[in-house]
Amino acid sequence: MFKIFLYTFFLLTTTIYTSELPDEDWFRKHLYDRQEYLCYLEADKEWFACDLNNKDSLKKIFKRLLKSHNSIIIPVFPTVYSPGSNLTSDKPYFDTILNRAEIKENDKVLVVGSGTGADVWAAWLKSKTKVYALDINPIAVANTLATARIAKFPVNVIEADITKNELPSDFSDFDFVLWNMPVLNDPENHFNLSVPAEVFHDGDDGTILNQFLKRLPSLLKKKGKAIIWNTKKAADLVYYNKEIIPHGKFAICIIQMTN
């Protein structure tokens, strides 16, 4: 009799307990709510990136994902710049990493301002070896690490302000330094990003560009290259040996160290 009582009690409590647990859909919905959003990255022949912030985008991308050979879905942590934002297409920067830059296997690459780690992933697809990265925003550092875990690539990412902080000694002798830079304000061309001070990823009064250019020789090895994505005006201000590839008001600037 006591055994039957115990058994009934057990059944009742488990039923009550499990019926209080939300179902799978509830979890999916709420996990999605708490995510700033997700971003789809594709690096087949060309770069493609798209934010997954609604059901429609998820459906469209799911079809793309099945056809692609090189694609991942990554989280975009709060405060971190999304490479899939529709407003700012950074495709020329990523296409340069994938196709034009000639990054070879085992090249030592540093990604400055790695954000979600999208460009770290793109660089790794070419170098197939550990990529170095840094960001001023600690949440971006965590985001880069999460992306590296998801895509299973090795990364050495640190929190640092490239304009100020001393870097570890192995952050030197790079074949390539890449940076999708905070955009240089350019009031003459009505290009003035008024972003709140706590936003790291955009707006530069020229200080970031200047300090970065000063530091570049200590980062690159002889004949090493830096690839930066900024306004055309910023590219014009670069005083090293350079090639500029304009894209409207923006430009890719490929800098080559000669000594």
Ligand SMILES: C[S@@+](CC[C@H](N)C(=O)[O-])C[C@H]1O[C@@H](n2cnc3c(N)ncnc32)[C@H](O)[C@@H]1O
């Ligand atoms: C335009 S976002 C690019 C993010 C990412 N690389 C991409 O392409 O999606 C610029 C990045 O530079 C970082 N950043 C801005 N100023 C920096 C500084 N002084 N030192 C290091 N990183 C910086 C920002 O936190 C941001 O992640």
